[in-house]
Amino acid sequence: MELYERFRAGDIRALARAITLAESGHPLGQELLKRLRGHGQARVVGLTGSPGAGKSTLTDRLIEKARQRGERVAVLAVDPSSPFTGGAILGDRIRMMRHHQDPGVFIRSLASRGALGGLAGATVAALALLEAFGFERIFVETVGVGQSEVDIVRVADTTVLVLTPAAGDAVQAFKAGVMEIADVFVVNKFDLPGGERIVQELKTTLELAPARPGGWKPPVLTAVAPKAEGVDELFEAMDKHYRHILEQGLLNSQRLERARFEVESVIQEWGRRRTREGQGLIEQVAYGGLTPEEAAQQLLFSKG
Ligand SMILES: Nc1nc2c(ncn2[C@@H]2O[C@H](COP(=O)(O)OP(=O)(O)OP(=O)(O)O)[C@@H](O)[C@H]2O)c(=O)[nH]1
Ligand SMILES: [Mg+2]
Incomplete structure (x- = not known):
């Protein structure tokens, strides 16, 4: 990947671009992160x-x-x-x-x-x-x-x-x-x-x-x-x-905590997105018929 090579070569514009890609959740940014992390x-x-x-x-x-x-x-x-x-x-x-x-x-x-x-x-x-x-x-x-x-x-x-x-x-x-x-x-x-x-x-x-x-x-x-x-x-x-x-010897646990935080952040964001898409279920929670747990269950784990 060209961006990767430029990044590794120390091109500051490649760094700026990589951050922008990662920030927007672009697949290319994800790929770069995967290769560069650590x-x-x-x-x-x-x-x-x-x-x-x-x-x-x-x-x-x-x-x-x-x-x-x-x-x-x-x-x-x-x-x-x-x-x-x-x-x-x-x-x-x-x-x-x-x-x-x-x-x-x-x-x-x-x-x-x-x-x-x-x-x-x-x-x-x-x-x-x-x-x-x-x-x-x-x-x-x-x-x-x-x-x-x-x-x-x-x-x-x-x-x-x-x-x-x-x-x-x-x-x-x-x-x-x-x-x-x-x-x-x-x-x-x-x-x-x-x-x-x-x-x-x-x-x-x-x-x-x-x-x-x-x-x-x-x-x-x-x-x-x-x-x-x-x-x-x-x-x-x-x-x-x-x-x-x-x-x-606390540095390692700090790194683990950072990774845990990252994964949690992604899960939270997924949850928010699914919740926005599930207006019908939200209404059923608001007006009765579903518990929040049941709605969450359906939003997160039901297929389709
Ligand atoms: N009197 C005085 N003013 C200060 C001191 N440190 C910063 N300032 C002034 O306080 C104002 C805010 O400073 P910033 O460094 O922008 O503060 P900040 O916490 O980064 O502000 P935000 O990013 O907007 O939250 C500026 O006008 C600074 O010049 C200080 O030690 N004494
Ligand atoms: Mg500031």
Whole structure:
């Protein structure tokens, strides 16, 4: 396959094309993924947090650090909140444009729900392609509060939760259940008032939290992203967590979890599609006659 050869030869346009194909669920994309999966290994860092918390500004600084170390870096900006904007609006939100000239940096936004397995599936597919292409570090930025933040953990090796001194930020995090799953906490916009208070709040809460796998204690850091303050410490904390995973032998279970997540995403998407086609059965559930289980049974397992 020509695209495969170009991909293997390191053609960046072949990578972009492959991601587009995989994102849309095109058979050619599936075929490529099948052949390329398992090649390469990147450190996958997920950055999540409420809109405008400074995820992109921080990522921009982290790219810089990784480049100084000679790593090849990719960024996936995932936007579950806007299925229709494509890359355009998201582009403005990605404050990393200055890296676009650098061939060691690849930045891509994902907002399509059209894919098999939905946006989540598209994200993992893109990750696999980026790893196979030889990127050593991949940042995944997700916007939004809620399920997407919980999901990111299942694909990232290290999850960074970006908070701000803004009132309610910590409360949101508690609600969404991200507190329990983030590996590193960073209070960005520490130049604004209220930063110290939220740091204390976080520390207190974390002390009460149940023990993590391998005994990891999530650090609470501070940053002022536009000034690159706290970025060295954040980078160091990310790598410390990665070393922890390696030492504890947790990397393999992370990979399995990622694959499980992918399969689940595809099943969910199939379920959604079949449900849309089964209007009659849905009505029978709504007005009586069928239980949801019976309808699901028929939708998923009946032939024709
Ligand atoms: N005062 C201050 N402003 C910051 C800091 N970090 C980022 N900002 C500003 O906050 C705004 C949002 O920053 P982004 O990096 O785009 O935030 P984001 O979390 O990626 O935003 P979305 O992707 O839209 O959710 C920008 O105007 C930044 O310049 C900080 O540490 N202090
Ligand atoms: Mg952003």
